[in-house]
Amino acid sequence: MSKLQKLKSQKSRSRASKRLIHIGNAAFILLFVSIALLYLLHRFTAIRVLQLPIIPIVAFLGGGGLVCWLWAEWVEKRGRKLLVSVVLIGFLGMNAIAFLGAYSMTHFRSSEQWSLASPKPINYKRPSDFGLPYETKYIAIARQQRLETWWIPTANAPSRGTILLFPGNRGSKSQVLLPARVLHNLDYDTLLVDFRGTGGSSGNTTTLGVREGEDVAAAFQWVRQQDARRPIALYGVSMGTAAILRAISTQNIAPDAILLELPYSHLLNSVKRRLRFYNIPTFPAAELIVFWGSIQHKINGFAHNPAIYAKQVRCPTLILQGDRDKWIDRAELKQLEDNLPYSHHYISFPNAGHQLLITVNPKLWRQSVQQFLDGID
Structure with a gap:
């Protein structure tokens, strides 16, 4: 050439x-x-x-x-x-x-x-919308922040006990008003809590149950300081359950009972299930999301495993779960159950997904909760 x-x-x-x-x-x-x-x-x-x-x-x-x-x-x-x-x-x-x-x-x-951030969860309803008397209380937490709560006393004193209610991810305390109304009618005092970053509480971030465990402990200690009537039980939805279990494991609180609605067992696996649902390859996407979330908030998201926290529970536990929950793997939930060293009860709600179960079957929810609470009085 x-x-x-x-x-x-x-x-x-x-x-x-x-x-x-x-x-x-x-x-x-x-x-x-x-x-x-x-x-x-x-x-x-x-x-x-x-x-x-x-x-x-x-x-x-x-x-x-x-x-x-x-x-x-x-x-x-x-x-x-x-x-x-x-x-x-x-x-x-x-x-x-x-x-x-x-x-x-x-x-x-x-x-x-x-911004790229999600809208801050707000309280779209108040206890008065359900005919419930209440007082707004503030609980101080770290770094000059505070939690906003609603205290709803029973109408028939003395009460049968005190129950603290914690919402799920991207939810506010108004999310648990329906359960609070049922508990009020059962003659329990209730405290509804906004996690940091949500509702009327300080801040603009969430750590998906990690630092929220400190919020659970702060609310529990506040109730104890008010000489609230025992038994004192903790009720949480989804992320609220992770915060409760973490508080028991790392903050050494000792409630008389816990009620876990829609609990998840591992943060990383929970992220993977969401990605898989949307047909997004889980590896390395889930690991990278948890990694960068950990960096942003200076936590270890890979160690955020409610199933492991459950080993430290020393009180009766009620688990409420929808049998069609696409976010929760039944095998992983079984691991959480097996790690509970104390007595526990599991109630499955037919045809229910990852949603507030009282809205799916109010009768089953009330019966299950009432029977459980009657056993710890």
Whole structure:
């Protein structure tokens, strides 16, 4: 081959590789724009983004862009450099998405603010809306923060005992008003608690039950200081159950009974189940989300395992669970049950998912709770 022919061939390959690189760049730009647009639609509109074919779109744009880059580098005989670049870009991209995902899951914003954080849970109803008398009480916690609570005394003194109620993730104390009304009618004093970052309490973050365990302990100690009538029981929903179990394990509180509605056993596995539900590969996405959430809040999310905390429980336990709960694995829940060293009861609600069970079957909920509490009086 003559020198002129070689020169023409090199120029031809150079033009081809440039076009491929441009196409690859355009594919990745379109991919990131699409992800941002889908997130905004999911956050601020009623469009059900998660029902769209997100995985095929990501695979087509990301895979197509990657193929174009690899082909271009092969044409230019610089495949090793491209491989390093692709791995680096992929690594940084996955971590950036995981960081933003963890931030969105654990940070709250006011309705007037715009950010990647979720809207701060508010109290959409008050006890007076249910005909319940109440007082708003504040409990001091660390770093000049406080918890807002509602104290609802029984109408028939003396009460049969005191029950503290804790809501689930992204919920406020108004979430547990229906259970509180039933307990009020059963002649129990109740204290409904907003975790830090939610409702009327200070802060704008959640740690999915880690530091919320300190909130449970603070509320329990406050009730003890008020000479509240015993037995003193703790009731929690979902994340509230994790906070209760962590408080017992790490804060050394000793309630007379606990009621766990929709408990989960391992934070990492819980994140994996949510990703799997939306057809998102769990590895390494779940590990990265928990990792960056841990970094952001200076905690160890990988060690946040309510099933392990359960080993320190020294009181009767009632577990309430929906038999169609897509977020809770029955085998993992069985592990939590097996780790409870004291007597416990398990009640399954037919045709119920991960929702407040009193709204699914009020009669079964009242009967189960009343029978359990009668056994500890």
